[in-house]
Amino acid sequence: MVKRRSFLLGLAGATIPAAGIFTSRAFAGSAAGSGLPLTVVNNSGNYANTSVRLYIVGTDLATGKQCYVKPDGTLTPVSLGDNGSDGYTDYAIPLAASGDTRLTLPRMSGRIYVALGDKLRFKAVADGAGRPALQYPAGWVSSDPNYRVLHDFSEFTFNSGGMYCNTTAVDQFSVPLSLRLTGAADQSTGTIRPGGRDAVFSAVAAAPGFDKLVVGNKLRVIAPGHGLDAGLFSPSYYDAYVNQVWDTYRGTDLTVTVNSGTFTGRVSGDALTFNGPRPVSFSRPSTRDVLFCDGALAAPNDGTTGPVAAVLGAGFNRSVLAAQHNQPVTDARAFYTADTTNHYAKAVHSATVDGKAYGFAFDDVAGFASYIQDTAPTGLTLTLTPW
Known part of the structure; x- marks a missing residue:
């Protein structure tokens, strides 16, 4: 299973926003070409090609x-x-004067940014080892030079095993983007329904405690974890729900099934400890841990603790962990129904035509992420969809 891990392999020490990128395993016997045709389609309806970079x-x-x-x-x-x-x-690449823009995507792991109306400002810096690196835009930091620039991005890894890509709202939601990947199959993801962008802004603004996450006059909505770090979101928002989960599983088994097997856990003391293919244990997470799926819910790529942590992170964000004793929950109708829930993730999921989005780091649990892959890709199309 392809999981969402730390952003951009090998970037330790650089000043980079806390986001994610797919790290993919190569599939034996597959062979992607040295370059993949990339088509960029500007259907935004708001900005001409000459205003998009x-x-x-x-x-x-x-x-x-x-x-x-x-x-x-x-x-x-x-x-x-x-x-x-x-x-x-x-590093701006201008779009064609009119019509679609056709490029070639080399093998790499990274992001495709789009900026509308103004350029993005990437700064080359030395990382902790003295190697050249980039400071990426951080639209959730008010002092960032790109804060007032309308922009968004998608993520990808293109290697010898194929193409693995997603649209993401893990950090922010701003410009509606969709991806179409052709090859062994013809797949699309990330498409926002008509009126969906406005609906995200309205839903987040109306959710108690989430309203400060809306930036400017519909410039972007920032994810609640970044909002917490910026002092715009309560650091105790999930505390009562976390306590409810801990109290529930002091006397009831929590069963988590992942690829490596089934884990059965209970709370003892202040730790949720599982028996299974191997024992794993989690301390009580904070609100920040829940929103970032990190800290007490950190998910190492070890095949046991990591997958269980991902399921717990998804259960907390979707607010299904207290009521559903068998995880992961696969029925989306059960998600986000509690008062204490990730209303931001709920809003971005509701805005997509297929209900799939990356509203938090482990939204891929049970297959609800806006993610597609192909082991024999022939082309990728990135579309700025209307709003």
């Missing part, structure tokens, strides 16, 4: 170096000398 940035899988893609498809290492007189790089 594209940025493809990430990690060169062959060297581990941070890189960017030039308009001709060349994968180029980041250099500290790329910063201009204003202190920032200019």
Whole structure:
């Protein structure tokens, strides 16, 4: 199973927003070409092609170096000398004057950013090991130079095993983007229903305690975890629900089934401890731990603790963990029905035509993420959909 892990392999020490990217395993016998045709379609209805800029940035899988893609498809290492007189790089790829824009995506792991109306400001810096790296836009930080720029991004890993990609709202929701991946199959994800963008802003603004997550006049909505760090969201929001879960499983078994087997847990003292293929244990998580699926709910890529942590993180965000003693829950009708729930994730799921979105880091649990993959890809289309 492909899981969402730490953002962009090999970026330790760089100043990068806390987000995620797929780290994918190669599938034996598959062979993706050295470059994948990428088509960018501007159906936003609000901005002409001349007002849209594209940025493809990430990690060169062959060297581990941070890189960017030039308009001709060349994968180029980041250099500290790329910063201009204003202190920032200019890696923008302009769209075609009219119609669709056709590019070539090299093998790499990274993000495709779109910026509408203004350029994004990426800064080349030295990471903790002295290697060139990039400071990425952080639309949830008011002091970030890109805070007032309308932008969004999708994520991908394209390697010898194929293409693995997603649209994401783990950090923010702003520009509706959809992905179409062709190859062994023809798949799409991320499409926002008509009126869906406005509906997200309205739903988040109306949810108690979530209203401050709306930035500007529908510029973006930031995820509640980032809102918590910015002082815009309560750090105790989930505390009562976490206590309810802990109280429930002091006297009742919690069963979690993952690929490696079935785990049965109970709370003893202040820890939720499971027996199964191997013992795993979790301390009581904070609200921040729940929203970021981290801290007490950190999910190492170990096949046991990690998968169970992912299921618990999903159960907390979807508010199904206290009432449903067998996890993961696979019926979406049960999600987000409690008063204390991730109303942000609920809103972005409600806005998509297929109900799938990445509203938090482990939204892929039980298959509800806006994620697609293909072991024999022939093309990727990124569409700015209408709003």
